Amino acid sequence: MPMNLLTFKGGVHPPQNKHRTEGMPLNKAKVPGLIVIPLQQHIGAPCEPIVNVGEEVKLGQKIGEPKGFVSAPVHSSVSGKVAAIEKRVHPGGGMVMSVVIESDGLDTIDESIKPQGKLEDLTADQIKNIMRQAGLVGMGGATFPAQVKFSPPPDKKIDTIILNGAECEPYLTSDHRLMVEKSEDVVNGIKAMMKAVNVDKGYIAIEENKPDAIKAVTQAAKGEENIKVVTLRAKYPQGAEKQLIKACTGREVPSGGLPMDSGVIVNNVGTAAALACAIETGMPLVERIVTITGSGIKEPQNLLVRIGTPFADVIEQCGGLEENIGKIIQGGPMMGIAQYTIEVPVIKGTSGILILKEEDLGLTPELPCIKCGKCVDACPIGLMPTKLDGFASKGMRREAEEYNAVDCIECGSCSFVCPAKRPLVERIRLIKADILAERRKAKQA
Ligand code: SF4
Ligand code: SF4
Numbered sequence: 428m429p430m431n432l433l434t435f436k437g438g439v440h441p442p443q444n445k446h447r448t449e450g451m452p453l454n455k456a457k458v459p460g461l462i463v464i465p466l467q468q469h470i471g472a473p474c475e476p477i478v479n480v481g482e483e484v485k486l487g488q489k490i491g492e493p494k495g496f497v498s499a500p501v502h503s504s505v506s507g508k509v510a511a512i513e514k515r516v517h518p519g520g521g522m523v524m525s526v527v528i529e530s531d532g533l534d535t536i537d538e539s540i541k542p543q544g545k546l547e548d549l550t551a552d553q554i555k556n557i558m559r560q561a562g563l564v565g566m567g568g569a570t571f572p573a574q575v576k577f578s579p580p581p582d583k584k585i586d587t588i589i590l591n592g593a594e595c596e597p598y599l600t601s602d603h604r605l606m607v608e609k610s611e612d613v614v615n616g617i618k619a620m621m622k623a624v625n626v627d628k629g630y631i632a633i634e635e636n637k638p639d640a641i642k643a644v645t646q647a648a649k650g651e652e653n654i655k656v657v658t659l660r661a662k663y664p665q666g667a668e669k670q671l672i673k674a675c676t677g678r679e680v681p682s683g684g685l686p687m688d689s690g691v692i693v694n695n696v697g698t699a700a701a702l703a704c705a706i707e708t709g710m711p712l713v714e715r716i717v718t719i720t721g722s723g724i725k726e727p728q729n730l731l732v733r734i735g736t737p738f739a740d741v742i743e744q745c746g747g748l749e750e751n752i753g754k755i756i757q758g759g760p761m762m763g764i765a766q767y768t769i770e771v772p773v774i775k776g777t778s779g780i781l782i783l784k785e786e787d788l789g790l791t792p793e794l795p796c797i798k799c800g801k802c803v804d805a806c807p808i809g810l811m812p813t814k815l816d817g818f819a820s821k822g823m824r825r826e827a828e829e830y831n832a833v834d835c836i837e838c839g840s841c842s843f844v845c846p847a848k849r850p851l852v853e854r855i856r857l858i859k860a861d862i863l864a865e866r867r868k869a870k871q872a
Contacts, residue, residue, distance in 0.1 A: 616699025
């Protein structure tokens, strides 16, 4: 293994389990008869519906208007008729107001969809406007509205864009296949992003375990002097923003700070490709690549899925479920969200559907801490998970705050290495939420 690969301190090496899908070409998923589009698929304010029950809609038509700066519009991913506007189960948890559309199977494209012109001719503001109108959000799972990242306050000077192609979560290969099969979109996307904030330094960061993606993206970026394809050591959570920034630029994001505090904007490779597509065709974000994998699915694959397709339909196209299913997760095993029903729809942030058999869950009872320190060594942020676990168990909010619980990126590395099987990240997540709620209350007061 080469010794000079870029990386960060801490982290873990969970089994990658990517072999089931990493070499399989992308397939298009069938369009289901019924699509469920949640009006909240992003961090920030939900959208208001701008269609009525019974109304005809077209593919790409805006059906939800964002309310607030931190928000993103939603669009119909089929043509058809609005069957209902009601609360539906959401893969992020709970019930969310959604537009249910019966597809007419015709995919009639909305008249407003048209190419946005050549990148050379677009201004920075026009690119940001395309990001907003296309409903682009962070497609790695964070779902932060893209144009908000690209509108930093005047005192934050941005000089670097990093595209995250690390895909360090085990099992997931959707970004991998995107980089192999749509490498030009990825490169065109970062060029547009660099122009949107007038920077001349761009990195596309890919883990060493994807040599075909590194080759394809390097080839697509040939001749682009300002874009560097960098190879990262394969280690979890290499794709976390702060870790990527450290690995690519050597800069540290200050405690409690954001990437922009280090002059950097980080985006997922999928977001970049979606921006390139929105510029070239005018089509907003209405489909994405999803990895459907794990021991519990009969035919694992990567599918290009329309937003709003219920998990049940996607699973059926992958041959259905095996016997004895233990867990269904949106995303990967480290940071994904467990689902209690397969009626939830694919949303903009659904990078994967991971289905595991019960025997693969490795459920063992929690034991007392043996003070081995493994969680401390694994924490990429340099926190003391064992201490935070103790504070969280006793509800000691102030002490947890003093030990920087809010800097936890909830990567789960500590829980993964803990020999006592303590649910460290789950407890830290709760006390962190408590601290942040308290801070918000104090601010309002
Ligand atoms: S404390 Fe937070 S950041 Fe550190 S390893 Fe655990 S989950 Fe990751
Ligand atoms: S890894 Fe687990 S057992 Fe070891 S110090 Fe951390 S909490 Fe305790």
